[in-house]
Amino acid sequence: MCYFDQELYTCNDWKWSSFRQPCSKACRVSETCSTKLIMKTRYISHKCKTCKQIEAKKRRIRKLDDNIKRWSVEPERWRASIERSTDDICHLYGQIIQREMARSIKQNNLR
Numbered sequence: 001m002c003y004f005d006q007e008l009y010t011c012n013d014w015k016w017s018s019f020r021q022p023c024s025k026a027c028r029v030s031e032t033c034s035t036k037l038i039m040k041t042r043y044i045s046h047k048c049k050t051c052k053q054i055e056a057k058k059r060r061i062r063k064l065d066d067n068i069k070r071w072s073v074e075p076e077r078w079r080a081s082i083e084r085s086t087d088d089i090c091h092l093y094g095q096i097i098q099r100e101m102a103r104s105i106k107q108n109n110l111r
Contacts (some may be wrong), residue, residue: 003039013048013103050103057092057099064089 005017020039047055064085071078071085 001035001037002033003037006038006041007044008041009044009046009048009051011047011051013050013107015048017042050099054096054099057096061089061092064092 001023002019003021003023004019006014007017008014016036023033023035068082068085071082075082
């Protein structure tokens, strides 16, 4: 069981940080065993990269939604823009779902 530092973000997401101490089971000098234990937790005062990306995508969705509402006054004139924006919104929702799934898989993984 090798010891690592852990970084804990305000969004309660975490990641492994610096390697601290090898265990007695480590065979080679630069290798670690598959079991990781926390030596010290560092609290980070901002959100993780994934949360920042999701927030940026949600801001983009809000902007596109506001544009669609503004363009809906004259739908014939702005038809192509409305269609493109709705497609972009669907694509962004798919990306958000992917990021959230990747995070939940990572959190359920005990590596």
